[in-house]
Amino acid sequence: MSGWSPVAIGRVAAPLRNQVLDILRQEILDLRLRPGQRLIERELMEKLGVSRATVREVVVRLESEGLVTTVPQRGAIVTVLTVAEAEDIYEMRVALEMLAARHFVERASDEQVRRLRQAYDDLAAIPEAVDGTLGLLRAKDAFYEILLEGAASPVLTRTLTGLQSRVRLLRQTSLSLPGRARQTLEELQAIVCAIEARDADAAAEASAAHIRTAARIGLARMAESEAATDAPR
Structure with missing residues (x-):
C-alpha cells in the first residue's frame, strides 16, 4: 500500500x-x-x-x-472475484436489469426519459483516451442511477445496489478490452431508444443483450487471468 x-x-x-x-x-x-x-x-x-x-x-x-x-x-x-462468482453476478444482473428497464418504461416520467438520454449523451461524449476506462465507468454509474430512479422500485434498487460494487469491478474488466467501450455505447443506445419508444419488451431485451455481451467478454478475460496466475513459472 x-x-x-x-x-x-x-x-x-x-x-x-x-x-x-x-x-x-x-x-x-x-x-x-x-x-x-x-x-x-x-x-x-x-x-x-x-x-x-x-x-x-x-x-x-x-x-x-x-x-x-x-x-x-x-x-x-x-476482493478478487472468481470466474464462478462473476458468472452468478452476471446471471442476476440479466434478470434484475431487464426488470429495471421494464419498470422504467412503465413508470418513468417524460423528464426522467430525457435525463436518461442526456446521461447517455454525456457518456458518449467522453474521450476514451482521457483516463482509460475510469471516466466511462463513472458516467455509466450516473446512467444507471437515473434508470433505477425512474424504475421506482425500492426493492429492486436495494437489490441491485447490493450488487453494484462488484458489478463495477466486472465492468472495469470488460471495458478494458480494446473496442469494448464503443460497443457498449451502441448497446446502451439500443436501451435508450427502446425506452424512448416506450417499448418495454425491447428495452428489456436490449438490457439483457448488453449484459450477456459484457459477461462473455468479462468472463473470458477473467479466465485468461486465472490461467496465467495458475501457470507454472
Missing part, C-alpha cells in the same frame, strides 16, 4: 466512519487499491488519520459489500 495516496478527509457533517467508508470504497472501485492488495490496519490508520476501531468498522462494512475479503494468515485484502 506504500504508493497509495487517499483523498484527504474533509470537515463535513457526515460521520467520520462514513467518510472513511466512502474514500476506501472509491479507491477500490477506481482500482487505486487493486484486487488482492492487503489492507494493513496500521497503514490505513496513518494515511487516513483515524483510529483502529474506525478502520475495523469500515473494513467489516466493505466486506459486507463484497469489496474486501478476510483471508486466514493474511488479513483483509481487496
Whole structure:
C-alpha cells in the first residue's frame, strides 16, 4: 500500500466512519487499491488519520459489500472475484436489469426519459483516451442511477445496489478490452431508444443483450487471468 495516496478527509457533517467508508470504497472501485492488495490496519490508520476501531468498522462494512475479503494468515485484502462468482453476478444482473428497464418504461416520467438520454449523451461524449476506462465507468454509474430512479422500485434498487460494487469491478474488466467501450455505447443506445419508444419488451431485451455481451467478454478475460496466475513459472 506504500504508493497509495487517499483523498484527504474533509470537515463535513457526515460521520467520520462514513467518510472513511466512502474514500476506501472509491479507491477500490477506481482500482487505486487493486484486487488482492492487503489492507494493513496500521497503514490505513496513518494515511487516513483515524483510529483502529474506525478502520475495523469500515473494513467489516466493505466486506459486507463484497469489496474486501478476510483471508486466514493474511488479513483483509481487496476482493478478487472468481470466474464462478462473476458468472452468478452476471446471471442476476440479466434478470434484475431487464426488470429495471421494464419498470422504467412503465413508470418513468417524460423528464426522467430525457435525463436518461442526456446521461447517455454525456457518456458518449467522453474521450476514451482521457483516463482509460475510469471516466466511462463513472458516467455509466450516473446512467444507471437515473434508470433505477425512474424504475421506482425500492426493492429492486436495494437489490441491485447490493450488487453494484462488484458489478463495477466486472465492468472495469470488460471495458478494458480494446473496442469494448464503443460497443457498449451502441448497446446502451439500443436501451435508450427502446425506452424512448416506450417499448418495454425491447428495452428489456436490449438490457439483457448488453449484459450477456459484457459477461462473455468479462468472463473470458477473467479466465485468461486465472490461467496465467495458475501457470507454472
